[in-house]
Amino acid sequence: MKRxxxxxxxxxxxxxxxxxxxxxxxxxxxETAKQPGGVVQSSRENGFLIEAGPNTLMASSPALVKLLGDxxxxxxxxxxxxxxxxxxxxxxxKLVPVPMSAWNFxxxxxxxxxxKLRLLAxxxxxxxxxxxxxxxxxxxxxxxxxxxxxxxxxLEPFVxxxxxxxxxxxxARHALPRLQAIETEHGxxxxxxIKIQKKRKALGAPVPRLISFREGMAALPxxxxxxxxxxxxxxxxxxxxxxxxxxxxxxxxxTPDGNTQEIFDxxxxxxxxxALAKLPLPDExxxxxxxxxxxxxxPVSVVTLGFSRGAVAHPLDGFGVLVPAxxxxxxxxxxxxxTLFPGRAPTGQVLLxxxxxxxxxxxxxxxxxxxxxxxxIKDLQKLLKISAPPTFQKIVRWxxxxxxxxxxxxxxxxxxxxxxxxxxxxxxxxxxxGGVSMPQCLETGQAAGLRALNLSPSAGE
Numbered sequence: 453m454k455r456x457x458x459x460x461x462x463x464x465x466x467x468x469x470x471x472x473x474x475x476x477x478x479x480x481x482x483e484t485a486k487q488p489g490g491v492v493q494s495s496r497e498n499g500f501l502i503e504a505g506p507n508t509l510m511a512s513s514p515a516l517v518k519l520l521g522d523x524x525x526x527x528x529x530x531x532x533x534x535x536x537x538x539x540x541x542x543x544x545x546k547l548v549p550v551p552m553s554a555w556n557f558x559x560x561x562x563x564x565x566x567x568k569l570r571l572l573a574x575x576x577x578x579x580x581x582x583x584x585x586x587x588x589x590x591x592x593x594x595x596x597x598x599x600x601x602x603x604x605x606x607l608e609p610f611v612x613x614x615x616x617x618x619x620x621x622x623x624a625r626h627a628l629p630r631l632q633a634i635e636t637e638h639g640x641x642x643x644x645x646i647k648i649q650k651k652r653k654a655l656g657a658p659v660p661r662l663i664s665f666r667e668g669m670a671a672l673p674x675x676x677x678x679x680x681x682x683x684x685x686x687x688x689x690x691x692x693x694x695x696x697x698x699x700x701x702x703x704x705x706x707t708p709d710g711n712t713q714e715i716f717d718x719x720x721x722x723x724x725x726x727a728l729a730k731l732p733l734p735d736e737x738x739x740x741x742x743x744x745x746x747x748x749x750x751p752v753s754v755v756t757l758g759f760s761r762g763a764v765a766h767p768l769d770g771f772g773v774l775v776p777a778x779x780x781x782x783x784x785x786x787x788x789x790x791t792l793f794p795g796r797a798p799t800g801q802v803l804l805x806x807x808x809x810x811x812x813x814x815x816x817x818x819x820x821x822x823x824x825x826x827x828x829i830k831d832l833q834k835l836l837k838i839s840a841p842p843t844f845q846k847i848v849r850w851x852x853x854x855x856x857x858x859x860x861x862x863x864x865x866x867x868x869x870x871x872x873x874x875x876x877x878x879x880x881x882x883x884x885x886g887g888v889s890m891p892q893c894l895e896t897g898q899a900a901g902l903r904a905l906n907l908s909p910s911a912g913e
Contacts, residue, residue, distance in 0.1 A: 453478050454905045457703050457716040459690055459731065462490025463890055464881040465722030466676040467897030468904075469683065475902060475911035480714065481680060482688040482705055488677040491853075492890070494668025497846065499798035502756050504848040506669050507787055507805060508532065509890050512660035516891050523675040525665065530793045532662040538770030541609055542779045547766065547835060567601030574598055575640040587859050593624035593632065597641055609774035612784045615888065616752050616810025617856050626865070627857040664793050672890070692732050693719065699877055718877045718904030722897055724749070725864075725884040726852055740874060743867035747884050749852035751817035755806040755828045756789075758844030764802055765837030773835065782816055783808055783831045801843060804832070811856060821847055855884035872903075879904040 454477045458469045461483025469481040487493075491505035511517055511529075520526060540547040543562055551557040563571065577597050590611060594603040603619075611619050615627065624632050631641060638644030665671035677684050685707060692704045704713040721728060726749055728741040772787040787805040790797040797803040806828050809817025819827065825845060832838045868880045881900035886892050902909060 454717045456718045458720045460722035461488040463893040464897030467894040468720045468901030470676050471898035472901035475907045479683040481684045483686050489670055489673030492669050492673050494670035498844050500758050500803050500844055501668050501796045502846055509663050510660055511663050525675055528665045528671050530664045530666055532792050535769055536771045536792045540773040542775045547773050570599030571602045575642050588624045590619040590622045590624045604778050605776050609776045613774050615854050618811040621858045623857050623859045623861050626861040720879045720900045720904045722881045740871040748856040750811040750814045751809050752850045752853035753808045753817040754848040756846045757804050757842040758801050759842055761802050763840035781831050782827045
């Protein structure tokens with residue numbers, strides 16, 4: 453039986469270990485923290501359900517739906533409330549619903565008449581090849597296809613919600629590859645999306661569902677960890693990793709219970725990109741990994757606030773609100789947690805999650821707690837008409853948050869691929885590779901775990 457060592461117990465590492473085990477491999481997963489899941493953390497405090505990282509999961513692929521079934525999570529799924537379908541974007545200091553129909557688009561104040569006409573002309577915008585390097589910033593791509601106003605009040609805040617990033621620096625090819633692929637194949641984003649939707653409908657594809665779990669997103673990593681059992685070792689610190697002439701890997705690690713050394717056939721490194729060079733690896737391997745450590749990770753602070761329902765004038769009748777950079781607020785966006793899913797706040801209370809910092813204003817994420825909360829409440833008073841202090845507050849800080857798929861990201865990916873070629877049996881997985889969403893991290897991790905042992909993607913299915 454082949455043996456796989458996985459370093460890092462976030463979603464990518466858990467996915468690698470879980471999938472390789474189903475394919476018949478013997479697994480050892482090392483995680484330095486006291487709990488698995490990485491940034492996917494949920495806790496209940498004073499009757500509020502707090503998410504430190506992702507708040508929702510889009511169940512849109514058959515593979516993900518099958519995974520949730522295999523993990524026995526069907527009865528734990530919480531489906532987003534129908535009232536949460538409405539999404540807001542700030543325009544001129546006010547919350548404006550994102551138009552979801554042709555009539556709503558025509559009457560919406562989100563874009564000016566000129567902006568609407570420019571957006572409607574998208575199918576006729578000339579598609580031009582990206583620069584010679586084969587890359588183009590998201591900002592340039594969006595302005596070229598959608599117009600400056602649709603970029604400022606559409607794609608820019610959307611990107612802030614996904615990456616907390618700067619579209620002027622993010623790569624269209626790597627950050628949102630589907631959009632560029634649609635333009636290449638169909639010549640128009642609008643035409644392409646219409647054709648894709650028709651094809652999905654004709655094939656009877658399942659309708660994507662926005663979900664969480666009864667006790668929060670951490671239910672997913674906990675379920676993966678439960679199936680791994682004793683193969684998952686927490687509070688484990690790798691102390692050495694070497695490979696001999698036969699291709700076998702020797703790993704040593706320490707835990708509060710003592711030191712261990714074992715031999716493996718393959719290794720998957722599933723730690724964040726910035727942590728790769730900090731691992732006790734052979735010098736030559738670290739040299740290969742250095743380019744990946746340069747991927748930008750701006751800071752993000754997550755401020756979770758509870759309020760008495762009567763203290764919030766806005767009906768909170770939606771998913772949340774995204775704040776464009778041109779609006780000059782301090783927050784990136786706000787989620788209406790207690791509207792999204794049941795059981796997120798005590799009776800008579802509401803729960804809001806606010807994101808601050810990112811590539812847009814990294815210095816704000818580093819403010820002291822009292823200044824940070826004061827800044828957030830000042831914005832909430834303007835946006836949601838908050839009229840009383842919070843009844844609950846919690847701050848979670850991520851000094852190095854979401855990896856940025858910037859214009860040099862192709863070089864980073866090439867460095868990772870070169871590393872895997874130079875070191876057979878070693879694979880890399882994480883949110884810096886293949887997408888930052890939870891499903892993408894799981895998919896990237898599963899593929900890496902199989903690749904490390906040269907196992908077929910269909911093994912164990």
